[in-house]
Amino acid sequence: MxxxxxxxxxxxxxxxxxxxxxxxxxxxxxxxxxxxxxxxxxxxxxxxxxxxxxxxxxxxxxxxxxxxxxxxxxxxxxxxxxxxxxxxxxxxxxxxxxxxxxxxxxxxRLRREDPWRRRNAVMLLVAALALFAGMWQMLANRQAAAELFEQQVEESVRQARAASLEKRRLLDLVEGGAFLQSARAGTPTMVELMDELARRLPDGTYLEKLSIEGDRILLIGLSSEASSLVGRLQGSTLWTAPALAGALQPDPRSRMDRFTLTATVARGQAGVPAAATAGEAGDAAAAD
Known part of the structure; x- marks a missing residue:
């Protein structure tokens, strides 16, 4: 008191x-x-x-x-x-x-301390610590959310890059396929070339070798009408510039002439009807 x-x-x-x-x-x-x-x-x-x-x-x-x-x-x-x-x-x-x-x-003078002073100080300290912990937890949560968002963005970017790469590969495949298809569409096939040769070469002609390297056609064989072969091969839509490579060589055993013929494959002439080529071959033979 x-x-x-x-x-x-x-x-x-x-x-x-x-x-x-x-x-x-x-x-x-x-x-x-x-x-x-x-x-x-x-x-x-x-x-x-x-x-x-x-x-x-x-x-x-x-x-x-x-x-x-x-x-x-x-x-x-x-x-x-x-x-x-x-x-x-x-x-x-x-x-x-x-x-x-x-x-x-x-x-x-007797100075009496307020009994609630220490309690209030402790409560204030606890409140300050709780506030600090809450703010630290909030900061940690925001940092974690930011890191998660950054990871999601990186994953989205990675997926976008992968999709773009796949799209580029697909376009390359499509363009490559279109190019090959276009190239093939403008180049005669081996079947077409052999069919055309069979129609234009006379019956007394035998081929020992037929090769196509790039645009170059090479024919080696024997024929009883070797001198007329160039004329028979001219006018075809599947090749151009047929010519003898070297002089004719008589073969005493077969009594035929050995020949070597070359020609150039014509681009953009594939699929021409055989009847047209056959007619041109007949015209060339008649001219000879």
Whole structure:
């Protein structure tokens, strides 16, 4: 229990006035007046001060209350074990009413701590730690979400690149197939070439070798009409520029001439009807 005993009239009270700027340090300022205004020495007394009012000119009416330290110590000793529990000592005016002062020095005042102060400090610390943990968890969650989003973006980019690569490969295959198909469509097949040769070569002609390397056709064989072979092969839509490669060589065993013929495969002439080529072959033979 906080108690503030009151002193009887064993004190010295001095009134005066001060500049209002001294109001904030009233007790400190009036402490220097103890030696001049009271019969006590400053180091032998306990004192306090109060403001009584404000004058018309703005000056403060103040009162300095001083009690001898010996008197105060005697009063405290009379209280016995209660003295250390005091929070302050007051003085009474002429009517016995307390002045509202505290003549007990700061070093001798009992300062009771608020029992909730430590609890509040602990609760504040716990709240701060919880707030920090919550913010850290929120930051960790956002970082994890950002990393997951980055992984998803990288996966999407990888899939897009793979799809683009597959599309490029597919286009290359399509373009390559179209090119091969176009090339094949414009080049006579081996079957067409052999059929055309069978139609144009006379019956007394035998082939020992037939080869096609690129655009070059090579015929080697024996014929009883070797001199007319060039004329028979001219006019075909499947090849151009038929000609003998070298001179005819008589073969005494077969009584035929050995020949070597060359021609160039014609591009863009595949699939021409055989009847047309046969008619051109007949015209060439008639001309010979």
């Amino acid at each position: 906080r108690e503030t005993p009151e002193f009887p009239r064993a004190v010295e009270m001095v009134r005066g006035h001060l500049d209002p700027r001294a109001g904030e340090r009233l007790r400190e300022v009036l402490g220097f007046e103890i030696d001049r205004q009271t019969p006590f020495a400053a180091d032998e007394a306990q004192y306090d001060a109060r403001v009584l009012g404000t004058r018309g000119d703005g000056q403060l009416d103040v009162e300095l209350v001083v009690v001898p330290r010996a008197t105060l110590d005697a009063a405290l000793a009379a209280l016995g074990p209660l003295a250390p529990t005091l929070a302050g000592v007051d003085a009474a005016d002429a009517d016995g009413a307390p002045l509202g002062l505290n003549l007990l020095g700061d070093a001798r």
